[in-house]
Amino acid sequence: MNERNFNFLTNQLKYTGFGEGLQTDLKVQILKDKPEFTLSHQTRFGRDQMQSELYFKRSSQSDLYFFNRFTSTLNKQDQNHRISHIFYNNKQTGNITLKEAYNLLDGRAVNKDLLSQEGKLYVAWLQLDFKQTTPNGNYKMDHFNQRYGFEMEKAVSALPIKELSNQLERSRLFASLQKGNRQAVHFLENGREHRFFIEVNPRFKAVIVFDENENRVFRGQQMKNEQASGLKENIQIKSDKIPEINIPKPGNRKGLSM
Missing domain, CATH: 3.10.450 (Nuclear Transport Factor 2; Chain: A,)
Structure with a gap:
């Protein structure tokens, strides 16, 4: 051996x-x-x-x-x-x-360093398209590079996230989101903290917000009484334009070929 x-x-x-x-x-x-x-x-x-x-x-x-x-x-x-x-x-x-x-x-996206066919390095978000398959039965993998226009740090920074005020926690948050994680954060509103989860969706150039029970927050959804109306406005980040991700059921796609 x-x-x-x-x-x-x-x-x-x-x-x-x-x-x-x-x-x-x-x-x-x-x-x-x-x-x-x-x-x-x-x-x-x-x-x-x-x-x-x-x-x-x-x-x-x-x-x-x-x-x-x-x-x-x-x-x-x-x-x-x-x-x-x-x-x-x-x-x-x-x-x-x-x-x-x-x-x-x-259903989430990951940020990776990739190599083009010409041998040049570039950075892109990868995200599966569950509505399209390739000839070998795989799902189509979409690539969203810098020219696509999604600026993760700018989009996340628009939210009143406590962790953004600390450089180390800020870096950890961005790194976690780039790996495709749904990340727990704390929103600040009038001196009070509220726990949420966020993930990024480059396809729709958006940050998706979930409540403390990991239920997705929609535009116009009634939030808990103790949460201020200002916070409610802050989390409305294009959520009305993002459809639910429907994971395919058996029979809706070709079988995988090895």
Whole structure:
């Protein structure tokens, strides 16, 4: 077994978010000297379950194995169907991590450094389009670069968020949103704090606000009595133009091809 290759793969698994629990299975499969093999992984994000199949293939010109792609399937607790997508490990597609894959499958966007076909680096938001599929059965991955016009920091800064007043917390908030997370924040209004959750939607150039129970706040929705009307106005950020994300049900798309 090529020890250097094994160490490289274990580090790749770790930094892609699959941890260190697959090392033994990885070694067993490499020692079998098969041209290709798969490993299975399961985890939970909150109440949601993620199942992944990781694909490894040996080079036709050496004994090196490569971790080229993984298929993740999201099973949300409050829904009776699953959604799957193949994520490829290369600079053109952004080297998506497991947590980022979860966020994408859950309808959110992630901000990645990408490599164009001409070999130039650029930054873009990635977001799945659940209404369109590619020939291999994947969902279409939309790219929103700087020319698209979504300025995350400007959009978030328009909200009365307490964490924005501290440089460290501000940086952490922006970094979390760029990874596609739905982030807890505190809104300030007349000296009082109110807990909300926010996420960004580059497709609609918007920040989406959720209440403390993670129910989406709509324009004109009646808020709790103790929340001031000024705060109510502040959270109306294009929410009337953003449709609910409908995760496809079985039978509404082609099967995944490997």
